[in-house]
Amino acid sequence: MTEEGFVDYYELLQLNPNADGDTIERVFRHLAKKYHPDHPSSGDEDRFRLILKAYRTLSNPELRAGYDARHQNYWNTKWIVVAEAGTGNTFADDWEMRETLLSLLYVQRRRSMNNPGLGEYELARLLGQPLEIIEFHLWYLKAKDWVERLDTGQLAISAAGVDQVEQGKYQLRPENLLTASVDKESGREK
Numbered sequence: 001m002t003e004e005g006f007v008d009y010y011e012l013l014q015l016n017p018n019a020d021g022d023t024i025e026r027v028f029r030h031l032a033k034k035y036h037p038d039h040p041s042s043g044d045e046d047r048f049r050l051i052l053k054a055y056r057t058l059s060n061p062e063l064r065a066g067y068d069a070r071h072q073n074y075w076n077t078k079w080i081v082v083a084e085a086g087t088g089n090t091f092a093d094d095w096e097m098r099e100t101l102l103s104l105l106y107v108q109r110r111r112s113m114n115n116p117g118l119g120e121y122e123l124a125r126l127l128g129q130p131l132e133i134i135e136f137h138l139w140y141l142k143a144k145d146w147v148e149r150l151d152t153g154q155l156a157i158s159a160a161g162v163d164q165v166e167q168g169k170y171q172l173r174p175e176n177l178l179t180a181s182v183d184k185e186s187g188r189e190k
Helices: 021-035 045-059 061-086 089-111 120-127 131-143 159-166
Strands: 147-149 155-157
Touching: 021 045, 045 061, 089 120, 089 131, 089 147, 089 155, 089 159, 120 131, 131 147, 155 159
Parallel strands: none
Antiparallel strands: 147 155
16 A cells, blocks of 8 residues: 655654654754754754654654554555566566557557547456556556547557557567457448
């Protein structure tokens, strides 16, 4: 669980998470003097308020216990990110995900110029991935101008994206292609 706006009070106060009450108070007094808004050279009102909030939280045993649980969750999430970045498979998997997204959008545009787009949720469903996973890849493809947002709000491959696919940088492998659906009444491909 990541917490937007989470502030590491231990880092802010330059403390070890195992610091006792006396150490917390001593460090707080030093930093409060340094960043007090009335200090002529180093006064910083915003930082002073944050230091005060950190002190009040860490010096109260009940508030500290609640904060420590959030602090642990925050750092557990950070370590997951570090572990993921350390595996070489992540980058290969990311490339494959972008390749698959671009291939899907290529085929959709080629099959239906009147309806060339797919929505983010639709893409996530087609890939069997949560939306949160593909958001990064869609951002990348949009930033490279390989994917564009249509007036309908859907995403479609751009001319630059088609060039990427056709230059062989992205392969149209069978597992990346949309299967054609057949209209039962007419027997024609939809």
